[in-house]
Amino acid sequence: MSYLERLNDKQKEAVLCTEGPLLVLAGAGSGKTSMMTCRIAYLIDELGVSPYNILAVTFTNKAAGEMRERVDKILAGLDNPRTSDNLLIATFHSACLRILRVHADLLGYGKDFVVYDTSDQKTVAKGIIKDMNLDIKRYTPQYLLSVIGDCKEKCLDPEGYLRVNGENFRSKVVYEVYKAYENILRKNNAMDFDDLLLNVVRLFEREPEVLGKYQRRFRYIMVDEYQDTNTIQYKFVKYLAEGYGNICVVGDDDQCIYEWRGADIRNILDFEKDFRDAKVIKLEQNYRSCSNILKAAHSVIKKNRGRKDKELWTTREDGDKLVYHLSQDERDEVRYVAEQISKLKNEDSKEGRPLGYSDFAVLYRTNAQSRAFEEGFRLRGIPCKVVGNLGFYDRKEIKDVMCYLRLVQNPKDDVSLERIINEPKRGIGEKTMEKLKALAEVRGESLLETLSDREVTAGLSAKAEAAINELADLINGYHTEIENMTVAEIYDGLLARSGYLPALQAANTVEAESRIENILELRSAIDQFQKEQPAGTLMEFLEGKALASDSDKLPDGNEEEDEKEKVLLMTLHTAKGLEFPVVFMPGMEEGLFPGFRAMDRPEGLEEERRLCYVGITRAKEKLFLTGAKGRTLYGKWTSCSESSFIREIDPILLERDTPVEPKKSVYRDGYAEKPSGSPFRGGSSYAAKSAGSVASGIMSQNRSASAPIALSAGDRVAHAKFGEGTVTEVSPDGKTGVIIFDSEGRKKMALGIAPIKKI
DNA sequence: CTCAACTAGGTTTTT
């Protein structure tokens, strides 16, 4: 039981309290993961509970993986070593997926159902809007999907929605859309994220013996980040806990930051009411941060109403004050942050080792803020990594090939088929597609089934006929062989035989080149997957991708040497659960943080404040808060005022680092000067004309410089999207900055102000 | 049907 020795009294109490409902209020950095892993180990080791009878739910796959690792480590070190085999540690979504794979047929789904992500949902919604001839402005896909999501969250089917909202024109439209949406997903044998949870709850409600089976299995249940659970997740937990009643939830109401997504803070606030005789244990000793940081965090969060009363304390020293710095604009802000990093790098941290790049993190409110940092850091040679928002799986070519894969897995997936039917070009246009869809509808088949009928394809143009027959044979062939092939084999085969890769290779353009690169990158992801799970199926591969989250892509210490030493850039949301010696929180401006959308509703502001609290408590030793007098948003200059959160921090704990007068002539990054009181208008492209460029020269902008580059015919240039080319012409007005690329004597394109670099 | 070119509208946060 040596693992218990490392815990403090409160933690130990939580570990030992295994029977009945337990709420652990675990403040930031209070060692809750240690507590949870020890608790699991204790159950197995001391109480002799089989791992099979334990369920632990976490917020991300990464957290799940880490927890399992730590449990394994403890179990392996015992006198009587055990393993965590059969222990289910997963996110709500993957746990539900696991359950549904077994029982999907009871709900009328095939076992090989696929999971639709948000962009698939959008595609479906758009199709419905079009079919129903709705005004897309009045009924945006986003609006409709959010209503549908809300309903699912509350377990309302379309009829239920109508009942609750009353019948009026608008609600009837939404009702019809919702119904159509459900039909399409069902027909495609697909579930969206919400369905994963909803369907399990339905399953529990409809099939008592299935519920009973899981209630008997999960004798001990633990839920992490309980403050961020929504109604349906609550139901899921509640149902399971009605078995043995040994339910332990861990969370911190001050860190509830997903209310906008349906998280219901009342779940944690009312836990004691929901579960009779619940015990409550508070973990308030913080092992992470210096005292000043904790005090500052508390001075902010105490402004919130209706929170559970608690305050973190530490035995650590006061540490440095927090630093607030006001910059001119976002570029200046990046410069400041970069300077601080360079200054602090190699200085000794409190842990007595020199600070490396990976000890710094920049945590911002919106993803859009990352670009300035990425570019500014690159310019100054600071290695960095943006977590999340990389959008690898959002890229067109990746989505395309994923759709091919999904189709092999689930041939009923019309949404995927529609996406790739003309990719590469097979001569199927909008009109033909309409006909085919209508036909499939009449026949009551999936699109692929219809297309597999030679009599149907015979009605197409000769070219289309051949191409579609080939496509149908390809997909059907792989589908039947799915058991006998590896993911890599399927992938390679699809790429080559669908003509997707050959088409890209034939295009022979720079953008096709980069697409091919991405496709190869996905190929190596498949190799990786196959290495980790030699018996892994296509289904498992697709699931892993569908359920992966941004934080799952965080470095885990297993990467190459040069990948490790990097400053991490991410949103405050993805930073939850992490810690860094030095943290920067840029964009401390009213309207950005707190965001303008949140400011009118008091609950909205409170959630922003919790987010701010989360950010502050990520820092172990140093915290820099920065803001700008103004920044370019939507390409327009907007001036900003100081964030109210800065005022909420106890002034005693905050040092205002007065900006040094910016160096006059040359920006540190070596771009052309920006004179004070400059007539430059947001970097408009013709500005350089007056700066005396070549007569015929027109300018474009370098994305990271507000100073334009003069261009003239003959210059070799590179464009972010279109690759390299030679300037042959220059726009006559010099205003739009039109450049005509000409590679191999062909007119390639003309474009406006776009990221162009001279090479 | 397909591509190039133009245009209007849009920013939180994510399993």
Added chain:
DNA sequence: CCTAGTTGAG
């Protein structure tokens, strides 16, 4: 500033 959606010429 960016992108997705639309339009018009082959």
